[in-house]
Amino acid sequence: MNLERYLEQRALRAAQSFRPRLRCEPCKRPSSECCCDQYKPFDSATQIVLLVHPYEAKRAIATARLTHRCLTNSLWFQGSVFESHPGVEAVLTDPTAAPVLLYPGRGARDLALPETHETLFPEGKRPVIFVLDGTWAQARRMRRLSTQLHSIPMVCFTPTRPSRFRVRKQPKANCYSTIEAVHHLLDMFYDPGDPRPKAPRPHDNLLQVFDAMVEKQLRHQKRGFGRPSRKKQEKMWLDGS
Numbered sequence: 001m002n003l004e005r006y007l008e009q010r011a012l013r014a015a016q017s018f019r020p021r022l023r024c025e026p027c028k029r030p031s032s033e034c035c036c037d038q039y040k041p042f043d044s045a046t047q048i049v050l051l052v053h054p055y056e057a058k059r060a061i062a063t064a065r066l067t068h069r070c071l072t073n074s075l076w077f078q079g080s081v082f083e084s085h086p087g088v089e090a091v092l093t094d095p096t097a098a099p100v101l102l103y104p105g106r107g108a109r110d111l112a113l114p115e116t117h118e119t120l121f122p123e124g125k126r127p128v129i130f131v132l133d134g135t136w137a138q139a140r141r142m143r144r145l146s147t148q149l150h151s152i153p154m155v156c157f158t159p160t161r162p163s164r165f166r167v168r169k170q171p172k173a174n175c176y177s178t179i180e181a182v183h184h185l186l187d188m189f190y191d192p193g194d195p196r197p198k199a200p201r202p203h204d205n206l207l208q209v210f211d212a213m214v215e216k217q218l219r220h221q222k223r224g225f226g227r228p229s230r231k232k233q234e235k236m237w238l239d240g241s
Contacts, residue, residue, distance in 0.1 A: 035212040041072045042202040046127040046189045048074045053134030063179035064133040070206050082146040098125035104156040111157045133178045179210045
């Protein structure tokens with residue numbers, strides 16, 4: 001079989017066998033991997049503002065979108081630079097808000113310390129946490145070029161367990177995905193005197209949705225394991241096997 005004939009047959013077979021996968025519009029994932037039945041949206045007393053890099057927003061397994069859908073009062077702003085951004089400016093100038101930036105840079109305040117909460121979140125002010133969603137290189141650049149964010153304190157925390165993001169390698173063992181980081185943040189602000197049921201707590205839905213997405217993705221990868229590469233398939237065709 002010559003190469004030209006092979007390419008014609010491959011194009012014909014592809015056209016005949018192609019079936020576009022149905023997608024869930026809300027979560028932007030294939031219907032077979034949709035986790036919409038896991039969502040239990042709620043308002044969090046601590047408001048989360050997600051600053052999402054465009055490249056990260058396109059990822060199929062990005063977790064900022066999951067976070068935003070879980071938290072009904074969260075804000076989503078997409079871009080690589082947030083200089084003079086009207087949405088960000090509105091949050092920063094809100095007299096009822098106490099905004100901070102989650103960023104483990106030099107001078108960041110540890111949220112595990114009670115004095116950090118007392119200093120940064122005075123009584124009568126609503127905690128608002130900006131979260132940069134992107135790779136570390138993207139996040140550093142986003143913060144450096146978004147001078148609006150330079151005026152607010154930076155905060156950090158130390159992860160208490162390894163990441164559960166088994167379908168995407170983290171740059172370091174103590175790094176969290178966005179949804180895991182937000183869950184940990186809300187956990188640190190959770191009021192144990194809250195009369196709502198303790199098990200599960202409202203913000204635990206973040207991890208429920210996250211775990212469901214990871215499990216579906218792992219099953220998807222397992223189904224594709226062992227499939228010949230495209231290069232090997234072409235060789236099989238040319239050999240007539």
